[in-house]
Amino acid sequence: MAKVVIFGVLDTAELAHFYLTHDSEHEVVAFTVNQEYLKEVEFKGLPVVPFETVETIYPPQEFKFFAPMTGRKMNKNREKVYLDAKAKGYEFISYVSSKATLFNNPIGENCFILEDNTIQPFTTIGNNVVLWSGNHIGHHGQIKDHVFFTSHIVLSGHCVVDSYCFFGVNSTIRDYLHIAEGTLVGMAAAVVKSTEPWGVYMGNPAEKKPVPSHKVY
Known part of the structure; x- marks a missing residue:
């Protein structure tokens, strides 16, 4: 079991939260989005934090990451978040x-x-x-x-x-x-x-x- 931070607060992130909550041993602890899209500080009853500083709040030594994004721009958007989170030191769940x-x-x-x-x-x-x-x-x-x-x-x-x-x-x-x-x-x-x-x-x-x-x- 891992404590997981999910990237996003739109439909795909909501679905990921549902699936992980009801069909996995993982625990979702927070969501994160880029600062410019941070409109609310809570989603599904959990904190939403800026991606730019997520590692200071949920350090990669203690938490894992999941970025279940759409295929926009031929998956390049999802690749960027994936690589950026890896650069912060996160391991990912599937x-x-x-x-x-x-x-x-x-x-x-x-x-x-x-x-x-x-x-x-x-x-x-x-x-x-x-x-x-x-x-x-x-x-x-x-x-x-x-x-x-x-x-x-x-x-x-x-x-x-x-x-x-x-x-x-x-x-x-x-x-x-x-x-x-x-x-x-x-x-x-x-x-x-x-x-x-x-x-x-x-x-x-x-x-x-x-x-x-x-x-x-």
Whole structure:
């Protein structure tokens, strides 16, 4: 059991608090946000403290950290908080739902794996990965760091998913594919061939779409 500080006070942080409280041995003791977003000093009956000085109030020698953030800016926002908290000396927990199906899969730190995920044997999960509810993660695969799966995604066997990828709801990935760094797979897309870095793939079969130069995703 660890005493845990959660980053954020929006929906994902509230969900993390719920899951950790009702489905883990950890104890949530506080929340933290960047000073500019600190509007209230209490959330869910617990203190909210500035991230800039969190280590002076909840020292990393005594407390652990959890940053269960969304996939905005292709997971770069979550990566920054993850790296900043590591620089402060924090170790991270991961949350894996008791209602997920696993087979002793290696799972990194700061992962948020919700209910009804099936992770088949011989697949590994890196650091700072989010698997929302109801995904099928096939056997003999590898998911690297800073990846976000929404819900009801099928990742078939022997796939390698590089960092910073994002998968939309109901997307499907054929077996033996390499999903390159920064790939965005659209909702209900069916990916049947390996992708190129920082591409947006939509449709069935999925095709790479042009991204306007001003678009930040």
